[in-house]
Amino acid sequence: MIYPRLAVIGCGLIGSSTILAARAAGVVREVAVADASAEHREQIKALGYADLVTGDIAEAVAGADLVVFAVPVMAMGEAARAAAPALKPGATVTDVGSVKGAVMDALSAALPETAFLVPGHPIAGTEQSGPAAGFAELFDKRWVILTPRPCEDDAYLEAVQRLADFWSAVGANVERMDAAHHDLVLAVTSHLPHLIAYNIVGTAADLEEVTQAEVMKYSAGGFRDFTRIAASDPTMWRDIFLTNKDAVLEILGRFTEDLQALSRAIRWGEGDKLFELFTRTRAIRRGIVAAGQESAEPNFGRDRGKHP
Amino acid sequence: MIYPRLAVIGCGLIGSSTILAARAAGVVREVAVADASAEHREQIKALGYADLVTGDIAEAVAGADLVVFAVPVMAMGEAARAAAPALKPGATVTDVGSVKGAVMDALSAALPETAFLVPGHPIAGTEQSGPAAGFAELFDKRWVILTPRPCEDDAYLEAVQRLADFWSAVGANVERMDAAHHDLVLAVTSHLPHLIAYNIVGTAADLEEVTQAEVMKYSAGGFRDFTRIAASDPTMWRDIFLTNKDAVLEILGRFTEDLQALSRAIRWGEGDKLFELFTRTRAIRRGIVAAGQESAEPNFGRDRGKHP
Incomplete structure (x- = not known):
C-alpha cells in the first residue's frame, strides 16, 4: 500500500490504465475518478474501476493521497484550479502529460503550497482511447519520466520517492529529468x-x-x-x-x-x-x-x- | 508448371524468396542462380536453393524460360547486358525493382527483341537482407505490380498473362499499371x-x-x-x-x-x-x-x- 486513496482526473486510456495497474499491484485501496464526459462516467461505473465516479473534480480529490491529472495538456490548469480548494494538505499531485514545462507552470500556479507537485510522463500507450481502452499492463517495462522541482526539502524529496515507488510497483522504469x-x-x-x-x-x-x-x-x-x-x-x-x-x-x-x-x-x-x-x-x-x-x-x- | 526453368539474377531477400515461393507452389522445375558475391554463392549452395549456382549471368540465363533480375535498380542495365547474348528466344524477362521507368529503359536498351520484357515490382519485404533471409511466404497476399509495355501483340500479351499467373501462384495479388x-x-x-x-x-x-x-x-x-x-x-x-x-x-x-x-x-x-x-x-x-x-x-x- 503506497497511497490509501487515489484520485484520477480524466479517465481515458492512461487514466484508466493507471487505476487498473495500481489495483493489480495492490498499491492503492480506494479510487475516485472525475471525468467531464457523462458517457465516460457511465462506462467507468459499468466497468467497476472506481469507488466514486463524479463530474466534480473537487469531490474526487477530497481526501486523496495521490491525485493524477490525466487530461489533455491544455486542460491541466483549469482542472488544477477546480481541485485546489479540496486538496488534502500533504497530498502528492502528478500528471501524465506529454509536455512538462508548460504543465509544471500551469499546475504550480493553480495548486496550494501544501500539495507536493511532481509532474510526470509515462511513455506508454496505444492508438486506442477512452476508459475501455485501459489495461493493467500498459506501463510494464515502459519509462516514466518524473520532472520534480529543484527543491531540497526533505518532505518534498520523500514525496518524489514515493511517487517513483508507485510507478515502479506497476512495472515501469522511472527516470528523473529537468522539465526543459x-x-x-x-x-x-x-x-x-x-x-x-x-x-x-x-x-x-x-x-x-x-x-x-x-x-x-x-x-x-x-x-x-x-x-x-x-x-x-x-x-x-x-x-x-x-x-x-x-x-x-x-x-x-x-x-x-x-x-x-x-x-x-x-x-x-x-x-x-x-x-x-x-x-x-x-x-x-x-x-x-x-x-x-x-x-x-x-x-x-x-x-x-x-x-x- | 508455368516455367520449366527459372533463372534468378541476384539472390538477396527477394531473389531467394522468389525461388522458395516458386518451388513451394510447384510452378518451376529447375532453378539457376547468378550472384556476384562469392559469399552469397556459398550460402546459396549450402541452402540448396538452386540446381546451378554461378557468378556468370550468361551461364545462369541459358535455357531459362523466366529470368528475374533481383539486383539493385542501378545494376539492372549491366546485368541485362551480360544476360542478353545467352537468352533463349521467347524467354520472359522481369525484375523486382522498386522503380519502373528507369528500369524499363535500362532493360529495353540491353535486351534483344526476341525476349518478352515485363517489368515488375513485388511490394513485399522485411528489413533483413541476403540469401538466408528469404522465405516462401513473403509474397502471400502482397501486391505485385506489373508494368508491361503498351503493346498489343498476342505473344507479348500471353507472356504478360503467364507472368501474372506465376505471381498469383505464389500467393500474390497482381495489378498492371503504367510505369510512370x-x-x-x-x-x-x-x-x-x-x-x-x-x-x-x-x-x-x-x-x-x-x-x-x-x-x-x-x-x-x-x-x-x-x-x-x-x-x-x-x-x-x-x-x-x-x-x-x-x-x-x-x-x-x-x-x-x-x-x-x-x-x-x-x-x-x-x-x-x-x-x-x-x-x-x-x-x-x-x-x-x-x-x-x-x-x-x-x-x-x-x-x-x-x-x-
Whole structure:
C-alpha cells in the first residue's frame, strides 16, 4: 500500500490504465475518478474501476493521497484550479502529460503550497482511447519520466520517492529529468515523428494524380507505419504542439535543413552522400535493437513490408 | 508448371524468396542462380536453393524460360547486358525493382527483341537482407505490380498473362499499371516515407543537447518506427532515389510546402488548423484498417507506444 486513496482526473486510456495497474499491484485501496464526459462516467461505473465516479473534480480529490491529472495538456490548469480548494494538505499531485514545462507552470500556479507537485510522463500507450481502452499492463517495462522541482526539502524529496515507488510497483522504469530537457528529448523522439507523420498523410490525401484508394492499397511499402502514428488523438496532439512550441520548432528547423540538403543531393545525383546517411541511420537502428528496445526478428512480411 | 526453368539474377531477400515461393507452389522445375558475391554463392549452395549456382549471368540465363533480375535498380542495365547474348528466344524477362521507368529503359536498351520484357515490382519485404533471409511466404497476399509495355501483340500479351499467373501462384495479388504512374504512386507510399525516416534519424543523431542514448531509450513514443524504416538497405535506397528523382522531388516539394504551413500554424498558435489536419489523417487510417490492410487491434503497449 503506497497511497490509501487515489484520485484520477480524466479517465481515458492512461487514466484508466493507471487505476487498473495500481489495483493489480495492490498499491492503492480506494479510487475516485472525475471525468467531464457523462458517457465516460457511465462506462467507468459499468466497468467497476472506481469507488466514486463524479463530474466534480473537487469531490474526487477530497481526501486523496495521490491525485493524477490525466487530461489533455491544455486542460491541466483549469482542472488544477477546480481541485485546489479540496486538496488534502500533504497530498502528492502528478500528471501524465506529454509536455512538462508548460504543465509544471500551469499546475504550480493553480495548486496550494501544501500539495507536493511532481509532474510526470509515462511513455506508454496505444492508438486506442477512452476508459475501455485501459489495461493493467500498459506501463510494464515502459519509462516514466518524473520532472520534480529543484527543491531540497526533505518532505518534498520523500514525496518524489514515493511517487517513483508507485510507478515502479506497476512495472515501469522511472527516470528523473529537468522539465526543459524532457521537452527537448520528447520533441525529438515523439513530437517531431508525430508531426511528420500527420504531415505526410495529409500530403498524400491532397494529391490529384494518385487516388486515396491507391495510397491505401500500396501502403505496405512504408506509408502504413505513418498512418498508424497519424491516427493518434487530435486534441491531445494539438495541445502538445501548442505547449511545446519552442522545442518542436527548434527540432523541426534542423529536420527541414537536413531535408533540404538531402533533396539537393538527390537533385544533383550525389549518391555518395545518400549512401553515407543511409549507412549511418542503419547503425542507429542496430543500437536500439542491441539495447533490447525492440526485437530484431523478421516479421515475415505479414503486417508490414520494408521492401519498397 | 508455368516455367520449366527459372533463372534468378541476384539472390538477396527477394531473389531467394522468389525461388522458395516458386518451388513451394510447384510452378518451376529447375532453378539457376547468378550472384556476384562469392559469399552469397556459398550460402546459396549450402541452402540448396538452386540446381546451378554461378557468378556468370550468361551461364545462369541459358535455357531459362523466366529470368528475374533481383539486383539493385542501378545494376539492372549491366546485368541485362551480360544476360542478353545467352537468352533463349521467347524467354520472359522481369525484375523486382522498386522503380519502373528507369528500369524499363535500362532493360529495353540491353535486351534483344526476341525476349518478352515485363517489368515488375513485388511490394513485399522485411528489413533483413541476403540469401538466408528469404522465405516462401513473403509474397502471400502482397501486391505485385506489373508494368508491361503498351503493346498489343498476342505473344507479348500471353507472356504478360503467364507472368501474372506465376505471381498469383505464389500467393500474390497482381495489378498492371503504367510505369510512370507506378513511380509516382510508390514515391508517395514508399519512397518519401523512407526519405523522411532516414532524414529524421539523421537529424536526431546530430543533436548536441540530446544524447543518442536518450534518443534510443525514449524511442517508443514514435521515433522507433522511423528507425526501423531507416534500417533498410543503403545501396538499394540510394539507387531508388537517384532513379526516381523526378517523382520523389515532386512529392517531396509538396510535403515540404505542407510542413511549412504546419510549422507556421504552430508558431502562431493556430490550434484549429492543427486539429483539422489531425482529424483528417485519423480518418485515412480508419480507411486502411476498414479495407483490411491492417488489424485495428491494440498492441498492448509491448512493441510500440503511440502515447507520446
